[in-house]
Amino acid sequence: MNELAQETSPYLLQHADNPVNWKAWNTNSLSEAKEKNQLIIISIGYSACHWCHVMEHESFEDDLVAKTMNAHFINIKVDREEHQNVDAVYMKAVQIMTGHGGWPLNIIALPDGRPVYGGTYFRKEEWINVLEQLQELYKTNPEKMIEYAEKLHKGIEAISIIKKPTTNTILAQNVIVPLVEKWKKSFDLEFGGMARAPKFMMPNNYNFLLRYGFQTNDTELLDFVNLTLTKMAYGGLFDTIDGGFSRYSVDMKWHVPHFEKMLYDNGQLVSLYSNGYKLTKNPLFKEVVEKTLQFISRELTNKEGGFYCALDADSLNEKQHLEEGAFYVWQKVTLQELLKEDFELFSEVFNINDFGFWEHENYVLIQNKSLEEIAAIHQIKESELASKKKSWETILFLEREKRSKPRLDDKCLTSWNGIMLKGFVDAFKAFKDENNLTTALNNANFIIKNLWSSDGNLFHNYKNGISTINGYLEDYCFVIDAFIGLYEVTFDEKWLRHSKQLTDYCLEHFFDENSGFFTFSSNLDEALIAKHYETEDNVIPASNSVMANNLLYLSIYFHNAYYEKIARLMLQNSIANIDYPSAYSNWLLTFLNFGEQNxxxxxxxxxxxxxxxxxxxxxxxxxxxxxxxxxxxxxxxxxxxxxxxxxxxxxxxxxxxxxxxxxxxxxxxxxxxx
The missing domain is CATH 3.40.30 (Glutaredoxin)
Known part of the structure; x- marks a missing residue:
């Protein structure tokens, strides 16, 4: 039978009515596979994942597919946001097998969890065919599958190994120069960001480039970051009506997003735009921060002060069918009816034309000129146009509220709460709105009350008063970082004491002396098929790079030479191995903190x-x-x-x-x- 109705994850609950006999990832499920000597299907996704929903509808809701899966397999559904360690290990397997990865992530594994086959999205017939062939092979020639699994397992372990540095040579700051020069060749100088599609925002990239450009007086870098922040704010990627950013843009001009809104993106972008405002005093950046924080407070905050995870990309359209972006897009006739005599001016601001057209008579609002330029063309005051824009957005907000909203992922993840908490702190630094500090403190107290156990460990997840998963390194590193930020604005030393306590817990339960890095999972957790060390910065910075920076700060506050030593060795090993700097931007930020200008x-x-x-x-x-x-x-x-x-x-x-x-x-x- 399908056991997912017992879970709290919104993603798992979305599959609770599937005819597939789903189980959650836990010891009992894995033990059952060994006892019955059955292959395991491990299907990994998350609630805001569009193609996860497509595969669910096409395959997991289908009786014929379910019959095949139930007959021969132990079927385990995993929320990747709850079990990043599981996702990371099996993602490595699929990348080895296919050369790429993504979600949904579907793995077929031996009863002991070692993978033998995997991929991302499968069509119904293809999925059935794969399962039938693998089951037949396991029945007739299991030795061949076991041999392949052993080779693949060695490959996963090989790419997971981190060698401890053999020298204590301190790297000079000038190693950054050629890395940045190489990076510049990838810049999109028309729309900002990197010159490719899809375009992810990568906030930590721009936090580094902003700081490095500032410290080196590199106006080219500063102009590029300013261009990028401006074009992202102008694009359909940013919801000018209700605030908040979608996850990424499918095109080069930040126009049409993949419409889900993730907490971790918005937390980091609030910090980035707050920093950008402090340097430039650009009012657009302030508007972005204020709208985004209003969105977080209105849509992604629970009564206890915790932050929810995400809003889905899909919502019900007029025909009551789930459709990506249905909540956000506009048709010309609707806008004409709502805005009346202001429609033509509105159209020029938000490009209700070929530039702003998406598909199926839908427009995604995008700007490509400043209000100053448009006001000059129409010979009106910029303040008058700004007032009109605000009025238009209010009209559209009220109209859009009548639509079916995207589905909410209402679990709280400790790591993402830490990221958003830091966003509120950074906004308070820049704008001195006491409400932002109050929200930050409320969230910090929520974490302490609900996500920090009396045994000293953090939990990873929270929903309906329940936490079920032991915390990962990313939970600790982002909470420590956020608590240090709270100290910086309040000078209340309890936040530093909390940070030190959590850091010492990490050193005891996550630090690996052999590699000199922290493992992603605690040594109290049941081991997976391979250890996972998160060392490359992605959309979210690597937990190890964040920990290195935390250790540096705490080494200064507490005069702790051991903290500094570990941070230096981690940094040395990472900086020495940089190939493409965009994947090490938080390491580079930490490196600057060891520099002569600090x-x-x-x-x-x-x-x-x-x-x-x-x-x-x-x-x-x-x-x-x-x-x-x-x-x-x-x-x-x-x-x-x-x-x-x-x-x-x-x-x-x-x-x-x-x-x-x-x-x-x-x-x-x-x-x-x-």
Missing amino acids: KELAICGQDALKYNSILNEMYLPNIILAGSETESNLPFLKDRFKKDETLFYVCQNKTCIVPKNNFEEVSKELKFNN
């Missing part, structure tokens, strides 16, 4: 928070901040407080200059001398 600033005295607020509004990515309004025992601040005086300690390479009490002089010390 400084630490301690503010001690009754006005510490006042000056901290001023500094956080500035774009100073090379400054690590600490401070206290009272006497502190934090090692970095110890014995630096003097009553009735606010002192500034500027430090670099473990050396601090004489403390100053003049903020203007200190500001000069923090500037670059380029």
